Amino acid sequence: MNEILKKYLNFIVCLLLSEFSVALHLTAIAVPTIADVRDSISISCSYNLGSDKLHSVKWYKDDREFFRYAPNMEHEQSIMTFPVNGVHLTKEPYDPYDCGKTKCRVTLDNLSVRSSGAYKCEVSGDAPAFPLVYEASNMTVIALPRQDPVISGLGYRYEIGEFVVANCTSDISFPPAVVNWYINDMKVPNDWVQAQREQITETDGFRLYSRSVELRFRLYKNIFGENNSRVKLKCVAHIREVPKAIKESVATIHVPSMDELTNQKLITWRSGGAASSKSNNPIVTFLFLILSIFLSSSSLLISRQSLLRTSNL
DSSP states (O other): OHHHHHHHHHHHHHHHHHHHHTSOEEEEEEOOSEEETTSOEEEEEEEEOTTSOEEEEEEEETTEEEEEEOTTSOGGGSEEEOOOTTOOBOOTTSOOEEEOSSEEEEEEOSOOGGGOEEEEEEEEEOTTTOOEEEEEEEEEEEBOOOSOOEEESOOSBOOTTOEEEEEEEOOOBBSOOEEEEEETTEEOOGGGBOOOEEEEEEETTEEEEEEEEEEEEEOOGGGOOSSTTEEEEEEEEEETTEEEEEEEEEEEEEOOOHHHHHHHHHHHHHHHHHHHHHHHOHHHHHHHHHHHHHHHHHHHHHHHHHHHHHHHO
8 A cells, every 4th residue: 555655656746847847937038237328239038838838928127018929819919019118129120029939039229228127028828827937137228438548648759857748538438437547557656647537428318427537747767668768658448337348548658768868969969060160160161252252253264265266256
């Protein structure tokens, strides 16, 4: 009797496990955590129907339905959309959705600050049980910088002891970018940079920030790296919330060495001294005047002799 009961219980357990393993369930949901307002994005969920038949797939934003796929409905009604603030489905011919027996993907564009929220995928099986599974994921819409920061106010050539002043301005973004200066790939000390300035532009619900940071330091010998005649300045703008959102610009200034300066001064002195000696020496000027008079007299004498010969003829 006990043996028969044990076999019966094992059969029930196996049956329950078998039913559980083939029940409708979600396998994945893909919603970007961060989305750039200027991009179009795809959201999707994958599911395993098991022994069930698909009744519908619904997408919600903040618990408001904006998309429904119902394969059992007539073709014109198998796809339905509903207006929800901040949700805009991509129009044809850009393949706005792709739904079937194992997954459902929709593409959104024209994002705005109102597009941020919780996106939920809900999958239901068909009659008679109509099993239901769902999962949600949050998305935040931001405005990433598109352009590299701009370095301005910088000269090309400096000498040891001179002050270098440069400004770096980041592209507009939300959240605002963090701007840092580097010299020869080393972050500059805090007392070398001035307090940042900020400009704010409001558009489509976003407050877009552009930040400027001024770098000011005196050149000294120990600042050089392996190249003792050039200094590399780099400005980096990054979004703290998005580690991969990094933009940077590089500028190089030339600092002549002492040997270069000595040679340049020597060349300048020699060329200047030679020109000065030629133009200011009174003996050279007097000899040049005598030579000019002699040449003029010789030319006049030759002209008179030619006239006399012509008259005698």
